[in-house]
Structures are given as structure tokens and as C-alpha cells.
Amino acid sequence: xxxxxxxxxxxxxxxxxxxxxxxxxxxxxxxxxxxxxxxxxxxxxxxxxxxxxxxxxxxxxxxxxxxxxxxxxxxxxxxxxxxxxxxxxxxxxxxxxxxxxxxxxxxxxxxxxxxxxxxxxxxxxxxxxxxxxxxxxxxxxxxxxxxxxxxxxxxxxxxxxxxxxxxxxxxxxxxxxxxxxxxxxxxxxxxxxxxxxxxxxxxxxxxxxxxxxxxxxxxxxxxxxxxxxxxxxxxxxxxxxxxxxxxxxxxxxxxxxxxxxxxxxxxxxxxxxxxxxxxxxxxxxxxxxxxxxxxxxxxxxxxxxxxxxxxxxxxxxxxxxxxxxxxxxxxxxxxxxxxxxxxxxxxxxxxxxxxxxxxxxxxxxxxxxxxxxxxxxxxxxxxxxxxxxxxxxxxxxxxxxxxxxxxxxxxxxxxxxxxxxxxxxxxxxxxxxxxxxxxxxxxxxxxxxxxxxxxxxxxxxxxxxxxxxxxxxxxxxxxxxxxxxxxxxx
Amino acid sequence: xxxxxxxxxxxxxxxxxxxxxxxxxxxxxxxxxxxxxxxxxxxxxxxxxxxxxxxxxxxxxxxxxxxxxxxxxxxxxxxxxxxxxxxxxxxxxxxxxxxxxxxxxxxxxxxxxxxxxxxxxxxxxxxxxxxxxxxxxxxxxxxxxxxxxxxxxxxxxxxxxxxxxxxxxxxxxxxxxxxxxxxxxxxxxxxxxxxxxxxxxxxxxxxxxxxxxxxxxxxxxxxxxxxxxxxxxxxxxxxxxxxxxxxxxxxxxxxxxxxxxxxxxxxxxxxxxxxxxxxxxxxxxxxxxxxxxxxxxxxxxxxxxxxxxxxxxxxxxxxxxxxxxxxxxxxxxxxxxxxxxxxxxxxxxxxxxxxxxxxxxxxxxxxxxxxxxxxxxxxxxxxxxxxxxxxxxxxxxxxxxxxxxxxxxxxxxxxxxxxxxxxxxxxxxxxxxxxxxxxxxxxxxxxxxxxxxxxxxxxxxxxxxxxxxxxxxxxxxxxxxxxxxxxxxxxxxxxxxxxxx
Numbered sequence: 001x002x003x004x005x006x007x008x009x010x011x012x013x014x015x016x017x018x019x020x021x022x023x024x025x026x027x028x029x030x031x032x033x034x035x036x037x038x039x040x041x042x043x044x045x046x047x048x049x050x051x052x053x054x055x056x057x058x059x060x061x062x063x064x065x066x067x068x069x070x071x072x073x074x075x076x077x078x079x080x081x082x083x084x085x086x087x088x089x090x091x092x093x094x095x096x097x098x099x100x101x102x103x104x105x106x107x108x109x110x111x112x113x114x115x116x117x118x119x120x121x122x123x124x125x126x127x128x129x130x131x132x133x134x135x136x137x138x139x140x141x142x143x144x145x146x147x148x149x150x151x152x153x154x155x156x157x158x159x160x161x162x163x164x165x166x167x168x169x170x171x172x173x174x175x176x177x178x179x180x181x182x183x184x185x186x187x188x189x190x191x192x193x194x195x196x197x198x199x200x201x202x203x204x205x206x207x208x209x210x211x212x213x214x215x216x217x218x219x220x221x222x223x224x225x226x227x228x229x230x231x232x233x234x235x236x237x238x239x240x241x242x243x244x245x246x247x248x249x250x251x252x253x254x255x256x257x258x259x260x261x262x263x264x265x266x267x268x269x270x271x272x273x274x275x276x277x278x279x280x281x282x283x284x285x286x287x288x289x290x291x292x293x294x295x296x297x298x299x300x301x302x303x304x305x306x307x308x309x310x311x312x313x314x315x316x317x318x319x320x321x322x323x324x325x326x327x328x329x330x331x332x333x334x335x336x337x338x339x340x341x342x343x344x345x346x347x348x349x350x351x352x353x354x355x356x357x358x359x360x361x362x363x364x365x366x367x368x369x370x371x372x373x374x375x376x377x378x379x380x381x382x383x384x385x386x387x388x389x390x391x392x393x394x395x396x397x398x399x400x401x402x403x404x405x406x407x408x409x410x411x412x413x414x415x416x417x418x419x420x421x422x423x424x425x426x427x428x429x430x431x432x433x434x435x436x437x438x439x440x441x442x443x444x445x446x447x448x449x450x451x452x453x454x455x456x457x458x459x460x461x462x463x464x465x466x467x468x469x470x471x472x473x474x475x476x477x478x479x480x481x482x483x484x485x486x487x488x489x490x
Numbered sequence: 491x492x493x494x495x496x497x498x499x500x501x502x503x504x505x506x507x508x509x510x511x512x513x514x515x516x517x518x519x520x521x522x523x524x525x526x527x528x529x530x531x532x533x534x535x536x537x538x539x540x541x542x543x544x545x546x547x548x549x550x551x552x553x554x555x556x557x558x559x560x561x562x563x564x565x566x567x568x569x570x571x572x573x574x575x576x577x578x579x580x581x582x583x584x585x586x587x588x589x590x591x592x593x594x595x596x597x598x599x600x601x602x603x604x605x606x607x608x609x610x611x612x613x614x615x616x617x618x619x620x621x622x623x624x625x626x627x628x629x630x631x632x633x634x635x636x637x638x639x640x641x642x643x644x645x646x647x648x649x650x651x652x653x654x655x656x657x658x659x660x661x662x663x664x665x666x667x668x669x670x671x672x673x674x675x676x677x678x679x680x681x682x683x684x685x686x687x688x689x690x691x692x693x694x695x696x697x698x699x700x701x702x703x704x705x706x707x708x709x710x711x712x713x714x715x716x717x718x719x720x721x722x723x724x725x726x727x728x729x730x731x732x733x734x735x736x737x738x739x740x741x742x743x744x745x746x747x748x749x750x751x752x753x754x755x756x757x758x759x760x761x762x763x764x765x766x767x768x769x770x771x772x773x774x775x776x777x778x779x780x781x782x783x784x785x786x787x788x789x790x791x792x793x794x795x796x797x798x799x800x801x802x803x804x805x806x807x808x809x810x811x812x813x814x815x816x817x818x819x820x821x822x823x824x825x826x827x828x829x830x831x832x833x834x835x836x837x838x839x840x841x842x843x844x845x846x847x848x849x850x851x852x853x854x855x856x857x858x859x860x861x862x863x864x865x866x867x868x869x870x871x872x873x874x875x876x877x878x879x880x881x882x883x884x885x886x887x888x889x890x891x892x893x894x895x896x897x898x899x900x901x902x903x904x905x906x907x908x909x910x911x912x913x914x915x916x917x918x919x920x921x922x923x924x925x926x927x928x929x930x931x932x933x934x935x936x937x938x939x940x941x942x943x944x945x946x947x948x949x950x951x952x953x954x955x956x957x958x959x960x961x962x963x964x965x966x967x968x969x970x971x972x973x974x975x976x977x978x979x980x981x982x983x984x985x986x987x988x989x990x991x
Contacts, residue, residue: 062974063974064897064973064974064977065974065977065978065981066828066831066901066904066905066977067827067828067831067905067981068981070827070828070908071828071904071908111870111939133900136891137891137892137896138891140890140891140896141890141891141892143890144885144890147932147935148935148939148940151936151939151940152939152940159936159940162936163929163932166928166932167925167928167929170925170928171922171925174921174922174924174925177900177903177921178903178907178914178917178918178921181900181903181904181906181907181917182907182912182914184904184907185904185907185908185912186907
């Protein structure tokens with residue numbers, strides 16, 4: 001069975017069913033929307049089982065031939081440990097986000113789910129694509145639904161945020177397309193495995209070309225990750241997009257940047273990556289500290305978490321720059337862990353906004369009285385975010401820094417300031433909101449409903465699971481990590 | 491030439507042209523003698539039938555050995571066949587749109603629209619097949635003069651009159667440029683026949699006539715830039731596109747532009763690769779490509795940046811079509827093995843997405859009696875399927891994956907980087923301006939999905955325009971997902987080596 005194709009295009013079933021439903025029937029639509037994301041979730045579990053059962057998942061079909069066979073683009077899907085974990089992250093967060101959306105989106109729910117399911121196809125495709133062109137196609141496909149999801153259902157400055165998203169990411173993918181087309185024109189293939197061999201052998205293309213390619217990759221995925229100073233669009237999206245979309249955005253879309261950097265940057269251009277590693281470490285340090293300092297001075301909850309995302313992505317860069325097994329493993333862990341934590345944080349921000357209609361830190365305070373459960377979850381998510389042992393954030397930060405101390409102790413030492421800063425800004429925001437002085441009392445305050453409880457609990461359970469028993473990830477990751485390490489000669 | 495030679499020619503080669511000629515003549519005569527009460531819409535269906543027959547004739551000719559008739563002035567080869575398919579298909583779709591066109595406050599009496607469109611098509615087909623500068627020029631003029639009149643057919647609209655006037659003046663100047671350039675070529679080689687020219691031209695050396703030939707190249711191209719609306723002759727496009735009736739605009743932006751590319755390829759490729767360039771071992775075409783490369787870059791930049799400021803939907807599409815002329819020049823500049831395929835495929839994609847978009851623009855502008863982009867506001871909530879189809883066309887124009895436009899752009903890109911030397915700067919300009927174009931294409935989509943509906947009345951969808959829309963949308967998506975369907979047809983059926991003598 002061609003499980004991967006079925007998985008990637010499974011949201012289409014939901015799209016078809018939704019498109020014949022009446023827009024007025026809110027209940028059926030939200031039910032269909034959620035169930036449509038459950039299907040890929042189940043399928044991704046099947047894929048997970050297949051992967052561990054030793055089944056061969058990779059597939060390849062002839063697709064396009066340019067110039068009568070001079071350039072052949074195939075339809076090739078496959079997974080390794082890293083992409084499999086990201087697939088699981090995608091399907092899990094998508095289902096949770098869909099259930100949040102069903103509760104929070106008031107208008108045009110049908111159109112919302114249609115776009116949302118297209119977005120899911122794009123995300124699933126990105127992580128399964130085995131050649132660069134296919135990767136690019138799915139990558140671009142995520143742009144269009146995001147534009148509409150932000151622009152139509154977002155907060156006040158939604159259209160501005162939508163355009164800002166579109167143009168930054170458009171430029172990022174433009175760089176990517178030039179790069180991929182250049183690689184294709186030079187080597188005649190875009191298959192990632194083949195490229196690893198070609199670029200590794202050193203004769204096919206010049207050294208300059210390889211450095212140029214790596215630089216282009218850094219820019220393209222630097223927009224997505226984001227790397228400071230390419231982050232402004234991302235903060236805007238975090239603040240103005242609808243909460244359910246931010247869960248996807250912070251939870252999955254930003255991870256495409258990390259995935260691309262690790263999978264292509266290190267995977268294909270390993271030798272060159274070693275040489276620029278100190279530079280990347282510095283960038284990571286800037287991300288970490290800049291994000292942390294700005295998160296500290298924000299007076300709005302969503303901006304705090306937006307800059308916190310910038311800061312946490314810095315740790316991914318630091319881990320990658322360490323160029324040793326611990327570092328890269330830390331980066332991958334951070335990618336997954338931050339996906340879960342960010343999704344949980346924004347889910348709770350959504351809950352708070354529903355009741356209070358504000359996210360200003362000044363107006364929020366003492367929420368623990370009115371909504372103890374929500375406050376408890378927020379506190380837990382905050383602690384996970386600052387890297388409390390026993391939670392996923394700790395494992396990833398610990399490994400990333402362990403790796404970095406090995407290869408660049410000085411930078412790592414400076415980086416630890418960032419960890420302290422994280423604790424400071426998270427506690428400032430979260431403690432203020434939950435236990436701080438009650439500034440304003442909000443009428444009609446109520447605690448988490450069951451519908452909000454299930455996704456929050458599921459996310460928290462996963463965060464704790466990774467924190468307590470990281471082996472279930474390392475187990476899946478093993479082979480992928482070994483092949484990456486082989487690429488950089490480690 | 492006596493009657494025997496005349497009869498000995500293989501006239502069946504021209505069957506598609508004769509069909510169009512016959513239908514056009516018949517329509518003009520019927521229009522003359524029929525009473526004013528006869529609905530001229532029937533002309534449209536008659537014309538559509540004629541084009542369909544011509545298309546069948548043309549398809550039956552595929553695989554024909556390259557051949558020439560009329561003293562080597564009329565040529566049938568892979569090049570002419572493959573591009574004539576586009577011309578016929580484009581005109582067919584435009585006529586389908588045209589039968590549903592009803593401008594408010596205009597004369598309903600408009601038989602001339604149908605037969606002038608057919609004569610314009612005939613001119614374009616002659617251009618595709620000609621092997622002689624004179625035939626080429628006659629075809630060009632037939633197309634251009636018919637288009638002048640077509641642009642002015644909204645007699646009561648001052649925009650339409652202005653459009654026709656500007657079109658005539660600009661067209662006249664550009665024709666003069668082209669002719670002037672061609673006169674140099676004739677002067678240097680003593681022949682107007684492309685086969686003879688390509689033989690003679692190799693005698694030209696840097697010391698002997700190279701400068702004149704370079705001038706000829708530049709003048710000819712600059713003149714022909716008018717037809718494809720690229721810099722430096724792009725200024726007419728916005729005014730004419732705005733003033734002309736929408737089906738005519740669609741015709742100018744697709745069929746006429748395709749014809750322009752046909753003539754550019756035919757003339758420049760038949761002549762200039764065979765003479766020595768500024769350096770040893772390079773052709774003159776190669777040496778002069780830098781000139782085309784700059785013009786192509788400016789065309790893309792001008793088209794895409796000025797489009798950002800447009801509120802009138804037809805003007806916006808005029809600038810978009812200028813930008814596309816720039817994209818289409820890229821494969822020609824790169825001149826790699828992929829050139830014909832890139833251009834042909836992109837022209838197919840462009841035909842589908844642009845005519846489809848114009849079909850919807852026609853419906854919307856007629857319904858609202860306005861051409862401001864705000865007429866699209868809330869379309870999704872009134873006519874979801876129309877909005878979805880328009881989205882498909884816009885995404886394709888913007889080059890988003892899943893649509894024919896993306897595959898076309900990808901093909902152009904790979905060709906540009908594959909060529910020797912790689913055209914990195916041009917490719918970068920192309921993709922940079924593509925990102926700029928997101929602004930205005932997504933702006934229209936934002937109107938359709940994010941704004942409340944302006945008018946409550948339902949948009950009427952006549953049959954002709956609906957067929958066009960659906961055909962184009964299905965085509966755009968099919969070619970986006972399975973481009974192999976026509977790429978393979980193109981690669982196996984057409985052998986472009988035939989093009990050279």
C-alpha cells in the first residue's frame with residue numbers, strides 16, 4: 001500500500017465532503033472539519049507503525065519530463081525518523097487546532113476548514129517529499145491558505161499581517177526556487193539522496209557553487225525559522241492571526257525552517273556547513289538573546305510568546321551549529337518540543353482571549369481565581385518553555401547546550417544567559433497573568449470546558465512524555481541521525 | 491508562374507487557412523446582405539464552427555514532412571504547426587466569450603466583430619507559416635489592421651475610440667521600425683526569402699556588414715516588441731486593453747501576443763544564429779542577447795511594479811500581460827535546448843489562464859457596469875464556483891504550484907539556468923518580480939474572499955462564457971498536476987530541427 005500518498009492527500013476527503021455541505025449547518029461542518037483531520041492522524045500512526053515494522057514506505061513514480069528527458073522530475077515520497085516525527089507533530093497539532101477552531105471561529109467556518117485542510121496537505125507533503133522540487137511545491141502550497149486564514153479570520157491588522165506573511169515567505173521561497181532550479185540545472189537531479197552523494201564527492205560542482213547554495217538555503221529557511229533580522233513578519237502573524245492558525249504556524253510551519261536547515265543544509269552541504277558553523281552559532285545566539293530581551297519588554301501576551309518563539313528557535317540554530325551528535329539531536333528535540341509547547345501556549349491564550357477579550361498584560365491578572373485549570377495549564381506550559389526538568393523543553397535545551405559546550409564553549413557560556421532570561425520573561429508574563437493582582441474582573445468568566453481541556457491535556461501529556469522518556473523519540477530518530485552524522489564526517 | 495506550377499502545389503497544406511478565409515468571407519457577405527434583424531450572435535457560432543474545422547485540419551497535418559509551397563514562401567513545419575494550434579485554440583475560446591458579450595448602451599449590431607477576428611486570426615496563421623519576409627509582413631499587417639478596428643468597435647465609448655487611435659499610431663511607428671530593420675537584412679543579403687537569407691548571411695563578417703546587421707536586429711526586434719507588448723513598445727497596452735471590448739482585449743493579450751512571439755522566433759532564429767558574433771566562435775544572436783536580456787528584465791519590472799497601482803481591472807491585466815511578455819522572453823534569451831518547449835508550454839498555460847480570467851472579468855464588468863477591482867468584492871459568497879475558478883487563474887498567473895503557470899515558470903527557470911552561460915540575473919529578476927506580482931493577484935483574491943459583497947443581484951452566466959471558463963480552469967489545473975499530458979505530445983510530435991533550412 002502506498003501509505004504516504006494516502007496520508008498526504010487524505011485531507012482531500014474532508015475537502016470533498018465539506019464542499020457539498022451547506023454553510024449554515026455549523027455543527028455538521030465543525031464535526032466534519034475535525035474528523036477530516038483525525039483521518040490523517042490515524043494514517044500517520046499507521047505510517048509510524050509501518051516505519052518501525054520495517055516496511056518500505058518510499059515510493060517513486062515518473063511525473064514530469066522537460067526537454068524530452070533532459071530533466072526528469074519524479075513524484076517521490078519517503079520518510080526518515082526526523083520527518084516521521086514531524087509528520088506526527090503535524091497531524092496531532094492539526095487535529096487539536098481544528099477542534100480549537102471549531103469552537104472559536106464564528107463566521108465562515110466552512111471556508112475556514114476548506115483552507116485549513118489544503119494547508120494540511122501542504123504541510124504533510126513538505127515532510128514527505130523526497131526531491132527538492134516536490135518539497136518546494138508543497139512548501140508553496142502552504143502559502144496560499146495561510147494568506148487567507150490570516151487575512152480573513154485574524155485580528156485587527158489581519159490583512160497587513162497576511163500580506164507581510166505572503167511577501168516575506170514569497171521572497172524566501174523565491175530564493176529557494178532559484179537555488180533548486182540551479183541545482184537541478186547543474187546536476188540533473190533533485191533527489192535528496194542522490195544530491196547527498198553528488199555534493200559529497202566534490203567533483204560535480206564547484207566549491208563556490210556549494211557555498212552559494214548553502215547561503216541561499218540559510219536565507220530561505222532563515223525567513224521561515226525565523227533568523228533575526230528576518231523575523232518581523234512572524235511576530236506580526238503571531239499577534240494578528242487567529243489563535244487556531246497561530247497554533248499551526250508556531251507549532252509546525254516554523255519547523256519547516258528547522259527541517260530544511262537540518263535536512264538540506266547539513267544533509268546535502270555538510271562539508272560547507274562545518275565551515276560556517278561558528279557564524280550560524282552567532283546568529284543563533286543573537287536569536288536567543290534578542291528574542292528573550294524583547295519578550296521581556298512586551299506588554300501583550302501574544303507578543304511575549306512570539307518573541308519567545310524567536311528565542312527558542314535560536315536554540316535550534318545553536319544545536320545545529322555544534323555539529324556533533326548531541327547538538328543536532330538537541331536541535332531536533334527543540335524543534336519537536338517547541339512545536340508542542342507553542343501550540344499549548346497559544347491554545348491557552350485563545351482560551352483567555354475568549355473570556356476576557358484582551359491579551360494586554362496590564363489588564364490581565366489573577367486569572368487563577370476565575371479559571372484555576374486554565375491557569376494551571378498556562379503555568380505548566382510556561383515551565384516547559386523555560387526548560388524545567390521533566391518536561392520536553394529541558395531535554396532539548398540540555399542536549400543542544402551540551403553539544404555546543406563541546407565544540408564552542410565560549411559561545412555556549414554566553415548562551416546560558418539566554419536560558420536565564422527565558423525564565424525571567426516567562427515567569428513575568430505567566431505569573432502575572434495567573435497569580436498577579438486582579439486588575440479587572442471579567443464578567444462571565446468560566447474555566448476550561450471539556451472541549452478545551454482535551455487538547456490541552458493531550459499536548460501537556462506529550463510534553464511530559466518527551467521530558468520523562470525521551471527514548472521514544474531517539475529510538476525513531478536513530479537512523480536519521482546516524483546518516484546526518486555520516487554526512488558531516490562525525 | 492503558369493497555371494501548371496500553381497496547380498502542382500500541395501494546397502492541402504493550407505486547408506486550415508482556407509477554412510478561416512472562407513468563413514470570414516462568408517460572414518462578411520452575409521453581414522452585408524442580411525437584414526438588421528438577424529441576430530449576429532449566430533455569426534459567432536458559425537465562426538466557432540469554422541475554427542473547429544480548421545483545428546481538425548491542422549491536427550491531421552501533425553507529423554507532416556516539412557514542406558514549402560508558393561515559391562518557398564509558405565512553410566509547413568513543426569514550428570508552424572505547434573504554434574498554429576495555440577492561435578486557433580485561443581481564437582476559439584475568445585469567440586466563445588464573444589458570443590456572450592453584451593456591453594451596455596452599445597450597438598447590438600456587430601457582425602464585424604466576428605469576421606474581423608477571423609481575419610486577424612488568418613494573419614496570425616500566415617505569420618506562423620511564412621518563410622519569406624514579405625509574406626511575414628503581409629500576415630503581420632493583416633493581423634494588426636484587423637486589431638485596430640476591433641479595438642475601436644465600441645463606437646460610443648470614448649475609451650474605445652482613444653484605444654483604437656493610440657493603437658494605430660503606435661502600431662504605425664513600430665511597423666516602420668520593423669520594416670526598416672528588414673530593409674537592412676534585404677540590403678545585406680539581396681533576398682527576402684528566409685532560406686536564402688540564412689545561406690547568404692554566413693558571408694557577413696565583422697569587417698563586412700556586421701554593424702549593419704546588428705542594427706537590423708535591434709530595429710526589427712524593437713518594432714516587433716509592439717506585438718508582444720514588451721519594452722520599449724508597451725505603452726499602448728494599458729489604454730487599448732482598457733478601451734477595447736473585453737473579448738478583443740483577451741484576443742490581443744493572448745492570440746496577438748502569441749503571434750508576436752512566433753514572428754520574433756521565426757525571423758531572429760532563421761537569420762542571426764548563422765553569422766559570426768563580436769567574438770570568435772559565437773553567433774551574432776548570442777552576442778546581441780544581452781540587449782534582449784536587458785529589455786526582458788525591464789519589461790518584467792515595469793509590468794509588475796506599475797500593476798501594483800492599478801485599480802482598473804483591465805489596466806491591471808494589461809500590465810500583467812506586459813510582465814508575462816517579459817517572462818516569455820527569458821527562454822528566448824537563454825536559448826537552451828528547452829527554449830521551444832518552455833515558450834510553447836508557457837504560451838499554452840498563459841492562453842488558458844489569461845482567457846479564463848478575461849472571461850470572468852467580462853462577466854463581472856458587464857454585471858456591475860464598472861471596471862474597478864472592487865467589483866470582485868465578496869464574489870465567493872455570491873458565486874463560489876466563479877470565485878474558485880478566478881482563484882485558479884490568478885494563482886496560475888502568479889505561478890503558484892498546482893497550476894499550469896507554475897510548471898511553465900519552472901520550465902523557463904531550469905532552461906535559463908541550464909543554458910550556457912547561466913542567466914542567473916535574469917532568472918533572479920523574473921522570480922523577484924513574480925513575488926511582487928503576488929501583491930496584485932492576491933489583492934483581487936482578497937476582494938473575492940475577504941470583503942463583503944457589494945451588490946446583491948446574482949451574476950448572470952451565459953453559456954459561451956461558462957464553457958470558456960470551465961475549459962480554461964480544468965485545463966489550468968490538469969496541466970499543473972499532469973503536465974506530461976501535453977509535454978509528451980509536444981516532445982514526440984514536433985521535431986524543431988525541421989525549422990532550420
